[in-house]
Amino acid sequence: MRELSTRAVTGVIYVAVTLLAAWFGPFTTTLIFLPVCMLGARELHRLALPGQNGAVQAWYMLVAGAMHVAVAAVAFPGPWHPGFTIAVAFLLLLLSIAWLLLRGPRNPFTELGALVLTMVLVGLPFGLLAHFFTHGPWMLIGFMVLLWTNDTGAYLVGRSIGRTPLLPAVSPKKTVEGLLGGIVLTLLVAWLLSRAIPEPGLRDWLGCGVIIAITSTIGDLLESALKRARGVKDSGTLLPGHGGILDRFDGFLLAAPATLIYLHLLS
Secondary structure, eight states: OOHHHHHHHHHHHHHHHHHHHHHHHHHHHHHHHHHHHHHHHHHHHHHTTTOOOOHHHHHHHHHHHHHHHHHTTTTTTSSSOHHHHHHHHHEEEHHHHHHHHHHSSHHHHHHHHHHHHHHHIHHHHHHHGGGGGOTTTTTTHHHHHHHHHHHHHHHHHHHHHOOOOOTTEEEEEEEEEHHHHHHHHHHHHHHHHHHOOOOTHHHHHHHHHHOOOOOOOHHHHHHHHHHHHHSSSOOOOSSSSTSHHHHHHHHHHHHHHHHHHHHHHHH
């Protein structure tokens, strides 16, 4: 019971911070989630390269933070262009390669791969948060609500009636019933959102619901696979009752890019 209470308090704070960011717009959202992105990069570094020194960890955080800002900047009012993000990403890659070569890495495949994964799996999704505002002021809130709904629905249904393992080799607690329960509840909330927020329309809210439910589940399973490979329960201890940043945002990391691609294709 105490663990559930702690988890609930942390969840409320998380929701409050997200709503605050959405209220003040893309620039504030980028600033609020910048440290979150960098801490997530630190956790990914610990999973990918356990035992590395603090300088390596700091570089991962710096790369993720720079990628986060570069991606978000395109959504700000001003002369920014997508080519700016591509240029920054390539510069970060070049600097990372040079830094790895200067350090004399024992396993350049693993270290460079982990750095690229940090840019793509952590820096990119967090930076894309600012782009939800280009689809309307309420789109970020709607996205987050659907993300939380799927997570909650899958947890409650899976815990109460879940019997059929989804991918037992990756996550023994995930069930097919939980997956379906999350999808159904997400679609129901997507329908309610379409009634409260007419844009982008019922069909597109339902489409976002399906995409979020599927991609967030894949993201959850991916993080479970990474943790299982290292023999750890959580990616960190920063968030009481939840674990680390990656434990809380695992579904978000794939759902955010997928949802924005869907919305961009519609427009």
